Amino acid sequence: MAVDLQLPAAILSERRALFRSAFDRWIGHVVERTEGRLAPRRYHRPPGALPEVGFLAACTRCGACADVCPSSAILTVRPEGGLAAGTPYLDPSLQPCTVCPDMPCAVACPTAALSVPGSGWAGYRLGHLELVAERCVTFQGTPCSACADACPVGETALAIDAAGHPVIRREGCVGCGICVRACITSPSSFVLTHAEG
Numbered sequence: 001m002a003v004d005l006q007l008p009a010a011i012l013s014e015r016r017a018l019f020r021s022a023f024d025r026w027i028g029h030v031v032e033r034t035e036g037r038l039a040p041r042r043y044h045r046p047p048g049a050l051p052e053v054g055f056l057a058a059c060t061r062c063g064a065c066a067d068v069c070p071s072s073a074i075l076t077v078r079p080e081g082g083l084a085a086g087t088p089y090l091d092p093s094l095q096p097c098t099v100c101p102d103m104p105c106a107v108a109c110p111t112a113a114l115s116v117p118g119s120g121w122a123g124y125r126l127g128h129l130e131l132v133a134e135r136c137v138t139f140q141g142t143p144c145s146a147c148a149d150a151c152p153v154g155e156t157a158l159a160i161d162a163a164g165h166p167v168i169r170r171e172g173c174v175g176c177g178i179c180v181r182a183c184i185t186s187p188s189s190f191v192l193t194h195a196e197g
Contacts, residue, residue, distance in 0.1 A: 043089035043090075044089055045088070045089060047114070047126060049113065058112050059086075059111065060111055068107075070104070075089055088105075088114075092178075093181065096176050096181055097176045097177070097178075098152055099121060099152040101120070126176055126177075127177060136165065136189040138160075143164055146184050158173060166189075180192050
């Protein structure tokens, strides 16, 4: 008597999804550990950059992206930067990215190290921005809108609320760092960190 050992399609589909999810998590951890070993220092990369390991492999260190940057925001990692030496990066504390609508740096890249995201700036993040309210003068009764006035994206990224305080709108903020530099407090009331994933 033959026994049918085939599993129903729904169970197979669930198992495949579970396996795929576990595999994706494992690959993510491997990539993260590899990045940590190969590129221990994290750099703010120009718009449209691949994840760090892929970026380091794809970037030819040609400088084309820096040559076309209208605000001269793109710098080059110095020779002591190890595997990252010669690659482009941004230092928002010196000169933030000015969020050019057409991303000329990514357009100029001869490889896939930088490429214009399919939706442009919509949903793209250079960094993650946080407001440190204790530093902001508006929370101490002093009117100020220097950050919002400087934001190249406008009110869809950073606005002043009815109480006169800055409000970061995550869905619109690209994490360029212009507000960090424009802020009148020292240290700045904004903190910019690397974009996640």
